[in-house]
Amino acid sequence: MPDQTPDRSVLLDHVSIRFGNFTAVDNANLKINSGEFFSFLGPSGCGKTTMLRCISGFSEPTEGKVLIGGKDMAGVGPNKRPTALIFQHLALFPLMSVAENIAFPLEVRGVSKKERRKKADELLDMIALPGIGDKKVSELSGGQKQRVAIARALAVEPDILLLDEPLSALDLKLRQHMRTELRAIQKQVGVTFIYITHDQGEALTMSDRVAVMSRGVIEQVGEPDRIYNRPRSAFVASFVGENNALQGVIKGQSGDLAALETPMGTFEARVGGGRKYKAGDEALLFVRPEQLIPGASENAFPATLTRQEFEGATNHVFAKAGDTELRISMVNAGLAGSLPGQGESLSLGFQPMNATILPVGHMASES
Amino acid sequence: MNRHTLFGGAYALAFFSFLFGPLVIMATTAFNSSRFPRVAPWECFTTGWFGELFGNARLMEGLMNSVIIGVGVVALAVPIGLAGALALSELPAKLRSMLYTVLILPILIPGVVLGISTIVLWGQITRGTGAGFLYNGYFLTIVGQITFVSAYAMLVFIARLQRFDATQTEAALDLGATPGQAFRKILLPFMAPAIGSAAFITLLASFENYNTTVFTVLSESTFTTALASKVRHGTDPSLSALAVIIITLTLVGALTNEAYQRRKEAESGGRASRSPLYANPVTRALTHPGIVFAILVTVIGGISYAGSQYDSSVCEAAVLQEKLDRQEELRAEQRARIEAQEAEQQSTLPKSNSAFGGAFGGLGGGTPAPEAPAAPKPESPSAFGGAFGGITAPKPEE
Numbered sequence: 001m002p003d004q005t006p007d008r009s010v011l012l013d014h015v016s017i018r019f020g021n022f023t024a025v026d027n028a029n030l031k032i033n034s035g036e037f038f039s040f041l042g043p044s045g046c047g048k049t050t051m052l053r054c055i056s057g058f059s060e061p062t063e064g065k066v067l068i069g070g071k072d073m074a075g076v077g078p079n080k081r082p083t084a085l086i087f088q089h090l091a092l093f094p095l096m097s098v099a100e101n102i103a104f105p106l107e108v109r110g111v112s113k114k115e116r117r118k119k120a121d122e123l124l125d126m127i128a129l130p131g132i133g134d135k136k137v138s139e140l141s142g143g144q145k146q147r148v149a150i151a152r153a154l155a156v157e158p159d160i161l162l163l164d165e166p167l168s169a170l171d172l173k174l175r176q177h178m179r180t181e182l183r184a185i186q187k188q189v190g191v192t193f194i195y196i197t198h199d200q201g202e203a204l205t206m207s208d209r210v211a212v213m214s215r216g217v218i219e220q221v222g223e224p225d226r227i228y229n230r231p232r233s234a235f236v237a238s239f240v241g242e243n244n245a246l247q248g249v250i251k252g253q254s255g256d257l258a259a260l261e262t263p264m265g266t267f268e269a270r271v272g273g274g275r276k277y278k279a280g281d282e283a284l285l286f287v288r289p290e291q292l293i294p295g296a297s298e299n300a301f302p303a304t305l306t307r308q309e310f311e312g313a314t315n316h317v318f319a320k321a322g323d324t325e326l327r328i329s330m331v332n333a334g335l336a337g338s339l340p341g342q343g344e345s346l347s348l349g350f351q352p353m354n355a356t357i358l359p360v361g362h363m364a365s366e367s
Numbered sequence: 368m369n370r371h372t373l374f375g376g377a378y379a380l381a382f383f384s385f386l387f388g389p390l391v392i393m394a395t396t397a398f399n400s401s402r403f404p405r406v407a408p409w410e411c412f413t414t415g416w417f418g419e420l421f422g423n424a425r426l427m428e429g430l431m432n433s434v435i436i437g438v439g440v441v442a443l444a445v446p447i448g449l450a451g452a453l454a455l456s457e458l459p460a461k462l463r464s465m466l467y468t469v470l471i472l473p474i475l476i477p478g479v480v481l482g483i484s485t486i487v488l489w490g491q492i493t494r495g496t497g498a499g500f501l502y503n504g505y506f507l508t509i510v511g512q513i514t515f516v517s518a519y520a521m522l523v524f525i526a527r528l529q530r531f532d533a534t535q536t537e538a539a540l541d542l543g544a545t546p547g548q549a550f551r552k553i554l555l556p557f558m559a560p561a562i563g564s565a566a567f568i569t570l571l572a573s574f575e576n577y578n579t580t581v582f583t584v585l586s587e588s589t590f591t592t593a594l595a596s597k598v599r600h601g602t603d604p605s606l607s608a609l610a611v612i613i614i615t616l617t618l619v620g621a622l623t624n625e626a627y628q629r630r631k632e633a634e635s636g637g638r639a640s641r642s643p644l645y646a647n648p649v650t651r652a653l654t655h656p657g658i659v660f661a662i663l664v665t666v667i668g669g670i671s672y673a674g675s676q677y678d679s680s681v682c683e684a685a686v687l688q689e690k691l692d693r694q695e696e697l698r699a700e701q702r703a704r705i706e707a708q709e710a711e712q713q714s715t716l717p718k719s720n721s722a723f724g725g726a727f728g729g730l731g732g733g734t735p736a737p738e739a740p741a742a743p744k745p746e747s748p749s750a751f752g753g754a755f756g757g758i759t760a761p762k763p764e765e
């Protein structure tokens with residue numbers, strides 16, 4: 001049985017893509033496994049679309065190779081690759097009906113009209129939109145268009161489905177619904193999904209693995225929880241989720257833990273990426289808002305509350321320690337609990353294992 | 368407010384009379400039997416000028432030539448224009464604006480220059496290569512007109528292409544289409560309306576062109592050049608009849624197009640179900656552009672047939688008789704006066720010529736002709752012509 005499933009992996013072998021002097025993708029080197037839901041996550045302009053167009057065959061890498069299913073794709077055009085791309089704005093054909101859109105890949109392969117219609121109806125059933133085959137594309141809602149675009153891409157029977165921020169045009173509710181839906185479709189068809197997004201929520205909830213990109217460089221590849229809990233660079237720590245950053249100087253390191261001297265005091269925390277520091281090295285300490293706990297004994301320091309934002313289940317509390325503004329997430333304890341008032345002093349602390357020390361580098365807002 | 372609408376109304380009226388007044392007058396003259404196109408005095412209602420128009424062999428031959436040339440120009444200029452527009456859209460911006468200027472240049476060059484240079488160029492080519500059979504009015508006019516007509520077509524296509532989403536073609540390629548399939552199944556259907564407009568515009572441009580054609584057509588003639596040479600020899604109401612035909616064709620086209628556009632808009636806007644016009648099956652069918660066109664064609668065909676059966680010869684004969692009578696009357700008066708003068712001359716001293724001339728000029732129906740009656744001969748042809756011209760037409764040749 002196992003030799004019947006095709007190899008649906010993608011290997012980016014030291015791929016660089018340049019436009020003149022500008023490097024849009026810088027030495028990307030990773031393997032996407034067969035049947036995986038893999039996301040590229042990064043801010044707008046970091047080179048995600050460029051990377052995707054290179055995999056789908058619209059451009060060739062300036063350096064390096066793209067291998068799909070173990071085969072070198074150099075010189076193979078987009079219509080010859082086992083990939084299907086869902087464009088950022090879907091690119092449905094407005095002059096064709098929904099069924100004609102979905103059956104387009106079959107039409108260009110010379111499949112008979114009857115056969116095409118049958119396949120289109122099957123795919124419409126799969127995306128839970130039976131009976132809309134004769135509608136015009138303009139008559140569909142945003143979510144329906146989305147699903148039709150997916151059905152059309154799947155009609156190619158691709159090994160790899162590439163999705164370029166496909167949910168960005170939808171409203172919040174629909175976006176969340178479509179996340180679940182996309183994941184379900186991927187499980188059903190077993191095709192490798194390569195998903196591009198600048199929305200970390202999408203990347204973390206749907207993906208088997210995520211690659212975080214910044215300025216054309218892949219900063220980190222890993223499972224969502226590892227990306228969140230064990231960032232390997234200042235950019236990943238600041239881009240994925242909320243984070244508080246404290247700058248300081250290393251005082252010493254013992255194994256996984258190091259001590260960092262900051263204007264607010266000296267703190268102990270886990271060293272990110274298994275790096276080794278010398279005393280006197282500049283470094284950043286990242287601690288997430290939900291890891292700052294009032295009254296904790298480890299790494300304790302005094303702070304003053306400045307303001308709060310109420311958001312239901314969690315409250316965002318802002319505190320000042322020295323010159324640094326800190327963000328704290330507190331679970332709403334309901335009427336039984338009590339929140340500290342504005343201007344109050346309190347003691348905050350965090351566990352060394354739940355904070356990360358990383359080398360100084362560019363952060364998300366500066367990207 | 369009221370004064371505004373009053374002023375607006377007056378302005379609109381003035382504007383439309385300015386625009387359409389000449390057309391209305393001209394169309395009316397097509398039905399007046401007077402040999403000179405005019406509305407007043409109205410002689411007889413006639414449809415004869417249409418017959419005269421269709422009977423003009425030179426015009427009809429020119430029309431045939433225009434159709435042949437027009438079809439040739441459309442068949443070549445539309446693909447050339449499309450290819451030019453597509454090529455431009457593929458180029459980097461800098462090169463594009465440069466090439467754009469070059470391609471647009473033929474529109475800016477005077478047609479006369481294009482015409483003459485076409486003859487000179489192709490004269491040399493055909494003589495040099497021995498392809499002398501190409502040196503004829505049809506071929507030269509087609510290539511001469513294409514030089515600038517294809518630029519018109521290209522402008523139409525550029526405008527449409529600017530609204531094309533290039534990712535559509537990419538999507539087609541990605542879904543497995545070959546570049547040829549992507550072109551035929553995606554880009555070409557998108558361009559279809561522009562291809563229709565371009566074909567229409569190029570046909571019109573070819574048809575109505577004079578400046579270039581008058582040179583390149585050599586010894587042949589197109590409808591436009593034949594018309595121009597006819598007008599040079601004086602106009603008659605058969606040209607008004609032509610105007611009526613052209614106006615009618617334009618109206619039919621415009622009305623059918625309007626019906627088509629409104630229907631499309633109502634359907635795409637979802638208003639089709641709400642508008643009572645489109646909800647009622649009878650009116651819905653009646654406003655279908657095909658039906659509108661058929662009705663118009665039927666009505667016009669009926670009117671044309673009725674018109675062709677109409678005989679104005681009785682009325683015209685009566686008018687002619689009236690004219691002859693008037694003429695006879697004038698001649699009689701003239702004769703009587705001359706006789707009286709002669710009698711007077713014999714009895715008294717001869718009078719000055721100028722007094723005679725003044726009296727005679729008054730007879731001519733207001734045409735001041737101080738010189739003409741100087742000849743004292745009673746049957747002088749100039750005197751006769753002046754009198755006759757006042758009744759019929761001031762055109763000496765007709």
Ligand SMILES: Nc1ncnc2c1ncn2[C@@H]1O[C@H](COP(=O)(O)OP(=O)(O)O)[C@@H](O)[C@H]1O
Pocket residue numbers: 019022024042043044045046047048049050051
């Ligand atoms: N054809 C091109 N020529 C020059 N620069 C390009 C081209 N395509 C993309 N870029 C540049 O490459 C960078 C990455 O673009 P893109 O991959 O579209 O980003 P993303 O999809 O992550 O938002 C951008 O700075 C963009 O300006």
Ligand SMILES: [Mg+2]
Pocket residue numbers: 048049088164
């Ligand atoms: Mg993008």
